[in-house]
Amino acid sequence: MKKYIFLTSSIGRIGGAQMFVSNKCEYLKKHGWDVEIFFFNTYDQIRIENLKPFSRNYLPELKYPIQAYTKRQVDIILSRICCGSNAEEIVVETHLTELAFWGELVAQRLNGIHLLNYLEESIPFFSKKEIAFFDFKVRRRESLNASRKSLKRLFKDYYTEDYENFTFILKTPCSNVVSDAIDNQYHIEAADYCLTSIGRLDKPYVQPMIAEILQLVDLHTDKTFNMIFIGGSPDGKSEVEISNAFRGVRNVKLYMLGYMFPIPRKLLEKVNVSIATSNSVLVTANLSIPTIAVDANDFQAIGVYGYDTTNTVFRKEESPRKISDVLTEILFSDKYASKKVLSIEQEKVNKTFSEQENMIESTPKDGKYFDVLSIYPFRVRFLAILKRSIHLFFDMFS
Template identity: 30%
Template sequence: MKKYIIFGHLQGLGGGQIYLSNKVRYLEKRGWTVEVFAETTDNIKLDNIKKFSGNNIPELKYPPHCFSKKRVEEIVQKIIDKIDSTNTIILESNAPQYAFWGEIVAERLGAKHLAYILGAFYTHRTSSELDYFKYKLKRKEIAGISKNSLQDLFGSYMDLDEDHKMFLNACCTNSVSEISNPIIDKIEKKEFVIGHVGRLGKPYILGMIDEIITFAKRYPNKYIQLILIGGVEGEIAKKTMIQNKFINIKNVELIFTDELFPIPKSVFKKTDICIGSSGSAIICAREKVPTILVKDTSPVPIGIIGYTLIKEPYSQYAPYEKYKGSMAQLIEDILIKNCCENMSYFPPVNIDDDMISEYDKHMDFVSRMPDDKCYYDVLSIKPHGRKIILATILRLFNIPNANKVISSLNNVQKSKILK
């Protein structure tokens, strides 16, 4: 029997969950028995992954080297007890912190372990933690979702040559359909409609909002409808912060749709311009809407997909120098000056038309990983700097109480320093 284990994202609805749903479907059709573990299994939206709701491992949220060895052993055993013994096991981890746990579990099972890092922004990693990812890189057991993903992970720790900027397409954009939706259907387009697709918890969101407000203030006689498609991951405060920013902006109508899957195609027919990062931006661009691409970490525009960004992967481009960081200016050029009308258009390739072929590449990548069953000693990593505080909290409190303490400290610091 073949077993494929994924440490992934089950809760809510975003690119990670759509990828997971697609990957599970692909694997099961090819005879794999799939098991998915996640740090939380509340509010699973996609039907074919709801069956994993019992695989809630809240400790996955934090790196194992911040727990006592006794506690790590208990958690690892809990995971292994849910996995039937089998001849062939592959383990895939979809986040940096999951990859630490994945290495430990893979060693216990004698499994191959692919660290497939979804997303394009990363919380603080110590040099000793990055030593582990360097080990995975050397063995070609790690990949990102875009050409620059791994360089973003390593940051200033090391510069990667082209051969080590390994990435695999996630194919998570099969999320637009000809369906009706009461929120979208009742939107009556007035003058300018700006759309955004993506989770509102991403780091660039508030900066993007400030840029839209700057544009709105420049053109007080223009009426703007801002449609925000995406959940807030339980961060109600983030939604309130966005609403508060528009209190005195009278020419902007703010429309929250929350999570939509699939996204009604009709929303793009009402939209003049979209903004997004990673796969979310590709969704919009494939609907032939001029789409400003940003990184998850910053509202600085990289460019307009299909117009100033014409060669994939789009992540290879540096921020668009002409605008010197001003998304407001780029919005103005598109909506007021109609700059796209004077440019050639090169539509993004729809790799999802051949999703099976892309996931076949995933399996080929795994097949080329070493068979020697060598693993990194993750528990040899010692907490440093901020991680010492994190480790102290996790060893003093159970997970629910530790989460409360960490959340309080993060709110005081106004950044997620303890992840």
């Protein structure tokens, strides 16, 4: 038997990471793997059907790094993850750099393989000793996210050109996001133009994007606009901020639809332009809706996906552009009209996950692991444990 264990942040709500793990989970199960997913973020509802069975694996302890626990506490947490995992082949995949230290300990206990697959857009700074761990993983070809750009984001000043000998270009496909099922729950009124934003509302690019949209609609007060937001935020604060931003804007009708999965195709039929980042770009681009990809670093437009860029998260050679300028071109010119963008077929999704599965064969499988617990001296561990205790104390009263 083969077992695949994911350590990720959340399976609730809807986001690129959730869609990625959902699709990869389905692929792995069809190819003979027993799958488990452990996560630490709370949720109001698990909206992706095939992730619901993993609700039992909510493990809030993973929210904190390994140095924030005593060795006995670490052992208890590992026991909960490793319980019943006696397969002949075991792979652990972690989706955040902080989770990677947990993943190494899980793989070591189970004598499995740990694949580093950091999906976060903003990577923290790590100490030299912590960087040694990531160096160890990359050189052993145990990093799924090992392009030149991603490794520079990870290693920062510690990056060396030698890492280019260990590259692996990660693709994170998502499918089955749009449904043909009829959904009459939402009535979108007629307008001259319909804009949509798909993705989490607490992402840092959202507020700058709204400012650009407001600038555009203010220049065209003779036109009416529908502004549809598909997505939400963990605490609801972003929804309030967005509603306040559009309050009093007479030529904009605001629709806050929250998390949706799948998204009814009928809802997107009248959309003229979409704005998103990461995998959310592909949702509307695959329907040939002009979709502005926003750079996760500078919050400006990379370009229109499938027309003048194929990047969804970070720009490469593309020059930064104001979102309002790109919106103007899409809505008031023919520059981005009548071009079909090829959608991601299930066959391509399967090919991508097959490449990731095949990567397992290139790893050493020599039973060697990095001693991640030795990274942190007693003083560092003591301060981290104290900090976690303080957080937990205040969480009790929040």
